[in-house]
Amino acid sequence: MKPKRKVDEKMADMTLTHEQQKLQALAREFTAKHIIPVASEWDEKGEFHKFILEEVKNIGLHCMAVPKEYGGPGCDSVSQSVVMEQFGYGCCAFATTLGGNGLSSYPLAIAGTDEQKQLYYGRLVAGGMGGFALTEPGAGSDAGSCATTAKLDGDKWVLNGTKCFATTCGVANIMVVFASTDPSKGVKGLSAFIVEKERDGFSVGAVEHKMGIRSSNTVELLLKNVRIPKNHLLGNEGEGMKIAMKTLDMARPIVASMAVGVAQRALDAAVAFAKAYLDVNGKPIGMQQAVSFKLADMAIQVEAARQLVRNALRLKDAGVPYTKEAAIAKTFATDTAMQVSADAVGLMGNYGYSKDSFVEKLMRDAKVTQIYEGTNQVQRIVIAGQLLR
Ligand SMILES: Cc1cc2nc3c(=O)[nH]c(=O)nc-3n(C[C@H](O)[C@H](O)[C@H](O)COP(=O)(O)OP(=O)(O)OC[C@H]3O[C@@H](n4cnc5c(N)ncnc54)[C@H](O)[C@@H]3O)c2cc1C
Structure with a gap:
């Protein structure tokens, strides 16, 4: 897949390759145009909206894990992560839905025959889920x-x-x-x-x-x-357990990527609020050191989470063991999403707690990232198991 867009240098993450930066820009633009405007309405109704998946198919990002020889884009792991972070930024429910295509593609990559891959990947490439x-x-x-x-x-x-x-x-x-x-x-x-x-x-x-x-x-x-x-x-x-565990190794940094997106959105909302909301002296509350230090702590967590995710995925793409790093990234990033979204709610006071703000949704969404693909207690069992081998 060859996204045609140019990279906006101000928004680009220079630690990524140029191709990854282009994908990031494409996913960011898609998120702003198609996901953010409707995410609250979907959440309120609790309805599944298939149309957005048709839109994402139009930009070729609906089955990122499917290799090129089977008709997919064959995105490397860091590219998948960068895109899923953007989609998580827009709506964790949408990212989770799309994540199902990745999660279910991995067992095929691990154990599928050519015939099985033709069948499974073929359905996904055609727009199936x-x-x-x-x-x-x-x-x-x-x-x-x-x-x-x-x-x-x-x-x-x-x-x-x-x-x-x-x-x-x-x-x-x-x-x-x-x-x-x-x-x-x-x-x-x-x-x-x-x-x-x-x-x-x-x-x-x-x-x-x-x-x-x-x-x-x-x-x-x-x-x-x-x-x-x-x-x-x-x-x-x-061999089911072995396949499931290897699949979860592959999928955990992707869940962590969505969590980074959720956390970044909460941080951005909190920063915007701190700049705009005035204290009793008529000054933005962000000028209070207690508030600005809280924002700094949130930013430290978000950036550390992002780099732990990239670290796990770079190890994976290099073909070296990464089970421990995947579990560390999943735990840290999803705990960060929970903490930072709760901090954003707190910082924004009654507005943060209200459905009028977006941050209460972020907090509700963040919780599941600590549970699925192995709870964070289970991740600690995995990490400790790797340390004590
Ligand atoms: C929204 C959502 C979507 C999901 N999607 C999928 C999906 O697509 N496919 C799929 O297969 N599953 C899916 N799951 C299931 C998810 O992976 C499980 O919920 C998760 O693995 C935990 O299992 P459990 O809920 O049965 O909790 P349990 O295993 O019953 O655990 C209950 C509690 O005990 C803790 N615990 C359990 N064992 C230990 C231990 N040995 N040491 C310490 N603590 C322990 C857990 O951390 C947890 O806090 C989804 C779950 C949710 C909520």
């Missing part, structure tokens, strides 16, 4: 407790079970679903499958009503004797 269904009512952090089963019957796998909190899966065309092919083996019995929404026995259950990212689609999936071809198994039987 992808989902990743690992979580179940009794299996969140402990994915090995998965109760969904897959049994081989002739040349078909037969899937039975219930998935929950599956992002975009109510509207997705194709998804990666995890099921146990041998429950007696626990995590070693977990396997990953490609499931298309048209399969008989596949249906969407309850839609979650959420505190934040309200316009993203989060649903329960019901699988009743869903028959899928034998060659829809990703990798080998029993």
